[in-house]
Amino acid sequence: MKILKLSSRGAMALLLAASLTIPAWSQTTSSAYAIKGGKVFTLAGPAIENGTVVIRDGKIAAVGANITIPSDAEVIDATGLEIYPGMFDPITQIGLNEVSAVNATVDVSELGDYNPELVAATAVNPASVHIPVTRANGITEVIAAPGTTSLDLQSGGLIAGQASAFNLAGWTMDEMQINRSVAMVINWPTIQTSSFDFATFSVKEKPYADVKKEYDKSVNTLSDWLDRARHYAQAKEKGSPALYERDLKLEALVPVVEGKLPVLVIADQERDIRNAVEFCTKQNVKIILGSGAEAWKVKDLLKDKKIPVVLAPTNRLPEQEDTPYDKPYTEPSELFAAGIPFAFSSFGTAFSRRLPQYAGTAVAYGLPHDEALKAVMLNAAQIFGLADQLGTLEPGKLANIIVTNGDPLELQTQVRYLIIKGQLTSTDNKHRDLYEQYRKRPQPAH
Amino acid sequence: MNPKILCAAAILVAFAPVASRAQNPSTILIQNATILTVTHGNIEHGSILIRDGKIAAVGADLKAPEGATVIDATGQFVMPGIIDCHSHIAVDGSVNEAGPAVSSMANIADVLNPDDIDIYRDLAGGVTAANILHGSANPIGGQTVVIKLRWGKPASELPFEGALPGIKFALGENPKHSNFPTPPGVTPRYPGTRLGVEEVIRQAFIEAREYKKQWDDYNRRKSTGEQNLIPPRRDVRLDPLVEVMDGKRYVHAHCYRADEILMLIRVANEFGFKVRTFQHVLEGYKIADEIAAAGAGGSTFSDWWAYKMEAFDAIPYNAALMTERGVIASVNSDDAQEARQLNQEAAKSMKFGGLSANDALKLITLNPAIQLGIDARAGSIDVGKDADLAIYNHDPLSVYAVVQKTLIDGQVYFDRQRDIAQRSTLASEKQSLLDKEKKSAEEKKAEEKKAEENSEKQPEKKPSQKKKPPQAGNGNGNTGIVTGVAGGAR
Numbered sequence: 053m054k055i056l057k058l059s060s061r062g063a064m065a066l067l068l069a070a071s072l073t074i075p076a077w078s079q080t081t082s083s084a085y086a087i088k089g090g091k092v093f094t095l096a097g098p099a100i101e102n103g104t105v106v107i108r109d110g111k112i113a114a115v116g117a118n119i120t121i122p123s124d125a126e127v128i129d130a131t132g133l134e135i136y137p138g139m140f141d142p143i144t145q146i147g148l149n150e151v152s153a154v155n156a157t158v159d160v161s162e163l164g165d166y167n168p169e170l171v172a173a174t175a176v177n178p179a180s181v182h183i184p185v186t187r188a189n190g191i192t193e194v195i196a197a198p199g200t201t202s203l204d205l206q207s208g209g210l211i212a213g214q215a216s217a218f219n220l221a222g223w224t225m226d227e228m229q230i231n232r233s234v235a236m237v238i239n240w241p242t243i244q245t246s247s248f249d250f251a252t253f254s255v256k257e258k259p260y261a262d263v264k265k266e267y268d269k270s271v272n273t274l275s276d277w278l279d280r281a282r283h284y285a286q287a288k289e290k291g292s293p294a295l296y297e298r299d300l301k302l303e304a305l306v307p308v309v310e311g312k313l314p315v316l317v318i319a320d321q322e323r324d325i326r327n328a329v330e331f332c333t334k335q336n337v338k339i340i341l342g343s344g345a346e347a348w349k350v351k352d353l354l355k356d357k358k359i360p361v362v363l364a365p366t367n368r369l370p371e372q373e374d375t376p377y378d379k380p381y382t383e384p385s386e387l388f389a390a391g392i393p394f395a396f397s398s399f400g401t402a403f404s405r406r407l408p409q410y411a412g413t414a415v416a417y418g419l420p421h422d423e424a425l426k427a428v429m430l431n432a433a434q435i436f437g438l439a440d441q442l443g444t445l446e447p448g449k450l451a452n453i454i455v456t457n458g459d460p461l462e463l464q465t466q467v468r469y470l471i472i473k474g475q476l477t478s479t480d481n482k483h484r485d486l487y488e489q490y491r492k493r494p495q496p497a498h
Numbered sequence: 499m500n501p502k503i504l505c506a507a508a509i510l511v512a513f514a515p516v517a518s519r520a521q522n523p524s525t526i527l528i529q530n531a532t533i534l535t536v537t538h539g540n541i542e543h544g545s546i547l548i549r550d551g552k553i554a555a556v557g558a559d560l561k562a563p564e565g566a567t568v569i570d571a572t573g574q575f576v577m578p579g580i581i582d583c584h585s586h587i588a589v590d591g592s593v594n595e596a597g598p599a600v601s602s603m604a605n606i607a608d609v610l611n612p613d614d615i616d617i618y619r620d621l622a623g624g625v626t627a628a629n630i631l632h633g634s635a636n637p638i639g640g641q642t643v644v645i646k647l648r649w650g651k652p653a654s655e656l657p658f659e660g661a662l663p664g665i666k667f668a669l670g671e672n673p674k675h676s677n678f679p680t681p682p683g684v685t686p687r688y689p690g691t692r693l694g695v696e697e698v699i700r701q702a703f704i705e706a707r708e709y710k711k712q713w714d715d716y717n718r719r720k721s722t723g724e725q726n727l728i729p730p731r732r733d734v735r736l737d738p739l740v741e742v743m744d745g746k747r748y749v750h751a752h753c754y755r756a757d758e759i760l761m762l763i764r765v766a767n768e769f770g771f772k773v774r775t776f777q778h779v780l781e782g783y784k785i786a787d788e789i790a791a792a793g794a795g796g797s798t799f800s801d802w803w804a805y806k807m808e809a810f811d812a813i814p815y816n817a818a819l820m821t822e823r824g825v826i827a828s829v830n831s832d833d834a835q836e837a838r839q840l841n842q843e844a845a846k847s848m849k850f851g852g853l854s855a856n857d858a859l860k861l862i863t864l865n866p867a868i869q870l871g872i873d874a875r876a877g878s879i880d881v882g883k884d885a886d887l888a889i890y891n892h893d894p895l896s897v898y899a900v901v902q903k904t905l906i907d908g909q910v911y912f913d914r915q916r917d918i919a920q921r922s923t924l925a926s927e928k929q930s931l932l933d934k935e936k937k938s939a940e941e942k943k944a945e946e947k948k949a950e951e952n953s954e955k956q957p958e959k960k961p962s963q964k965k966k967p968p969q970a971g972n973g974n975g976n977t978g979i980v981t982g983v984a985g986g987a988r
Contacts, residue, residue: 153677153806182804369835373615374928376921377622402804409842412897463845463897483803487815487851490783491822 084108085476086121087455087469090130095137095422095430096444105135107451110474115445128469128476130455136425137445138192138452138472139460141404142362142432143215143316143342143397146186146194147176147225152401161199161208165270166277168304170213172196173232176225182401184481187220189405190460190467192452193230193442194220195432197237200318200342200399210270211277212237214304215316217438219452221472230450234436235316235340236308240328241270242321271331278335281305314338314436316362320345320371329353340435343399345371348383351390360393360435365403366410378417384427385418395432412461424461450474522909523567524550527560531571531889536578536856536864537878546576548885551907556879569889569910574902577859577894578878579626579886581866582837583797584750584777584830586631587616588645588656594633595640599673599688599698602665603734604640606632610653616834621647621912623838624888624901627658629830629870631777632666634752637673637689637698639666641738642750644870646886646906662871664774665738667751669695669758670808677806696761703769706739713740748774748871750797754808756784763792775869777830779820780812786823795826795869799836800843801850817861818851828866845895855895884908 085107092103094115104119105112121127150157159175176196186194199212214233222228243263249256284302287295296302307313317328320343329350332339339357341347343364347354354361363384370379387394396411398404411424419427433443441450454460455469470477526548533544533556545560546553562568586593590611595604610630620628626647632640644661671677673695680686689695712730720727741747749766753759753776766773775795776782780803782789782796789796798820803812813819820827829844831837844861847853853861867877875884885908892899904912 151804151807151810153671367835367839369616369619374924377619377917402802405801409839409897413839413842416892416898416900461897463842463895464849466849483813483815483850486811486813487783487819491819493784493787496787 082126082476083474084113084122084125085128085451085471085474086119086125087128087130087135087453087471088121090133090135090455092135092445093137093425094445095426096446103135105445105451105453107453107471107474110451112445112447112449112451112453114447126476128455130469132457133468134456134458134460135445136190136454136456136460137429137443138454138470139190139407139428140395140430140432140442141186141191141194141398141407141428142395142436143197143200143364143399144194144404145200145401146182146196146220146404147178147180147218148172148196148198149401150177150180150182162213163209165210166273166301167198167209167213168211168236168277168308169300170198171216171232172198172214173216173218173225173229176216176218176228178222178225178228181482182404183220184478185483186404187470187472187477188467188479188481188484189408190454190456190470191404191407192220192454192470192472193217194404195234195436197235197316197342199237199239208237208239210239210241210274211305212239214313217436219450219473221475221477227473230441231436231438233307233313234438235314236305237342238274238315238317238328240317240319240324241267242319242324243267271327274331275335277301277305278309278337282309285309308337309335311336311338314340316340316342318342320364322346322349325350326353329357329359333357342397344383345380347392347394348379348386351386351392354387354392355390360395360431361387362395362397362432362435363387363410364397364399365406366396367406367413381413381417384411384414384424385420388419388423393431393435394427395435396427397432408461408465409463412463415461421461428461524908525563525566526569526885526905526908527562527566528569528571528576528887528889529560529562531574531576532893533879534575534577534856534859534894535879536859537880539856544576546879546885546887548905548908551885551909553879553881553883553885555881569903571889571902573891575890575893575899576879577624577841577888577890578863578876579888579904579906580624580837580840580862581828581870581872581877582620582625582628582831582840582862583775583828583866583869584631584832585620585628585834585837586633586832587620587628587834587837588612588614588630590614592633593631594635596633596635597687599636600638600702600735601632601636601640602638602702602736602738604632605643606630606640607643607657607663610643610645610656612649612651612653612656616837617647618649618912620831620834620837621649621904622901622914622917624841624890624894624904625837626886626888626904626906627867627870627872627876628837629664629750629866631664631750634666634668634672635675637668637695638702638739639668639752641665641747644872647904647911648906649911658870658872658876660872660875662746662748663741664748664750664870665742667699667749667762667773669751669753669762670755671806672752673698692758692761695758696765699762699765700768702736702739703743703765706736706743707769709733709736710740710743742771743769745771750775750777752777754778754780754812756781759785760788763788763794766792774871775828778832780809780816782825782827783813783816783819784811786820786825789820790824795828795865796820797828797830797866797869799832800829800846814846814850817847818853821847821853821857821861822851826865826868827861828869829861830866841890841894841899842897845897848895858895 088104092100106114145160148159195215195217197215199208215235216232217230217234218228246257281302285306319325319328341361344361347361366380368380411428415421415424430443433439451474453471454467456465458465529545533541544558547555590609595601629644631642642664644658645656773794775797777797779796779798798816801814817827840862844858847858864877867873887905889903890899902914
């Protein structure tokens, strides 16, 4: 039995010793671990003081206060530390976007407006330097969503493609993948009379009537795609006389119209959210609202239709000048109070590690702390139908676990141990490497 | 980060939260708080006496003088108001005069907009002063100004009295136009490389040095009583550069990579001036010794990275490592949202690099004050300094801390409870204005219809006019959103 020892006051040297057993950016290959001595927050019941979590073959085997540690398990001493499910960032571009401004490193937005057949997992780069940076901050799994650009303001198409869920550790995407297709991303068209034009670096105005016409056309086309997919599915199933060549786009939409794959509708303004909900209700497709800056204005509708919300970073400015200054901060607590399921999300790559900061800020503005933990650990798993595998520390679930030296939502908290897919995973990353490298730089001669 | 959303409906401006118009008390005692002085430790159950906008006393046993207004801050934390060393709020229109490579004639101080709601929002995040910078489109950009966030005051009362003006320089991808395409049919602007960026700056200072020589010569001869001298022709482009060489104007240089930082230090040495701050300075940790030796400050982001190539080696340990190597470092926002959470951003330097709590606080208080040359008046809670303070309900380095009050010059400019209390009044006021607007639109419509009917009744008198199409309007009154470019400077 090999014992890794690290107290809560564990020095860097000890951490270094621990990391020696883990090859850089890779994982160990032990089949069994036991994390003992820490306070276990299962998110499925009350916290367990001095609890033990046993992990075997990638999954959680046992959790509790009086658990026998198997003789073959590698023991992680978490005395004085806290044990949580890893955090889940449900809308990101991780693996698809290395350096936002360098097009050659970005695979987020395909040309064309209707690309349901595209799947994020196809192009997720398992060697992205964002992956170790992100997981070192406690995020153990993410969803990469195509077409959800946040920085360059360029549209990712109306039907942008399928979002993929994966663990933030592994040699190939096949090893990392949790679910290749968890949602169909739809960027809901907005009626916007003014927009910024990068080519001329100026604001362009269009008459409302023209913009409305474009909008109606987009919605009609979306509707048409779903109608055709339905017809396509029926024709294939029943051998109807309607002849269809195999069509990858329609094929990809079949699970959507059959209600098996939810659409992740990205919309912010009240009117857009209402229109999107109406559309999805009429089309009888399952909807997850993404971004949702004005979701607080449509709480009754979201509650009534049981629509969950994946919030874009809530550390943002209010939508309008007269919106209360703290509205983005209080929105999560308002959604919670209204009984609407929601999750925090980064909508990006470099800021995925800010996920706990968003949740912590929401706590400061009224969201109960345990609900905030769920909103970065459990809720996304439930929203995307992955709660049988992720989100709580319960036997049978994937062992994605973080061991921290304190409240995971606090800014100064460090992740001491990281378990992904049941393997002890290094917290080494590009940022710490550069820090340690340049910290050792000798004083230059003058 | 967030695209700046501007409401076209001017009517909404009327609903921006209003600073107290009540009589401002001249003597205030904030009592029973944990006081984070930054310069001389924390005082538990401490008090701050404010007189005429200045800190008159700080300590554990202060009694309220007669007539003083008492702010009971039991269980709360008072820290110096946050100073944001890189901001683009309160600017009317674009922050970039992007035409020429040297745009030193443009001055941000000329376009201050006191009605920008982001002033109020940042105030609500504990910010009391900000360095309002020109954008980064040019190797030598426009002139800059330090302001206090005196929401409700006219533009003329925003500038921080006595603060030295600045000028923005920019190195790397932005001035060489790496990330924005040149519009079709437009000749790309020189420079297009980091080599050219250096050349533009050197060339401008060579001109400025000659120009300065002419003026010095003229002033010398004039002072000896020489008559009929013709003064050199004023050059508004070169005047600010002469001020830089005379130490009367600070250089705030936008930069990313270590090589370009060293380049500017060399150029500054050649022309005998100092760079006051390197802004962003994301690779500052690689050459912290050189920056410290040059006497420059480093004003950086907490954890931004990878948004462009020159930000790919950025690390969240930057502020801590620069501090460790003797650079006066600050953490700035460059963004109206980020400014609202600078206390959180500073706290990250404790996680990444192990700064002490007090050193982390310095990143957003005393250090930016030193960088902007306003540390005699701001940046710490010391007797004699301006009473620019932020009061939080928790330790401001915790994610759970919320600003309760922000004071500038001893006046409460933001009060969370007052803001919350105002909301329903403002909402109903807005609704009544909208109703009024709707009603008058309906009346107008009805009148038009009536006029139309009348003219239809007497077609022979007047040649019939074609029916006027309905005006293209803004639908349900919720449109008119303008999406602009945030900052345009990072």
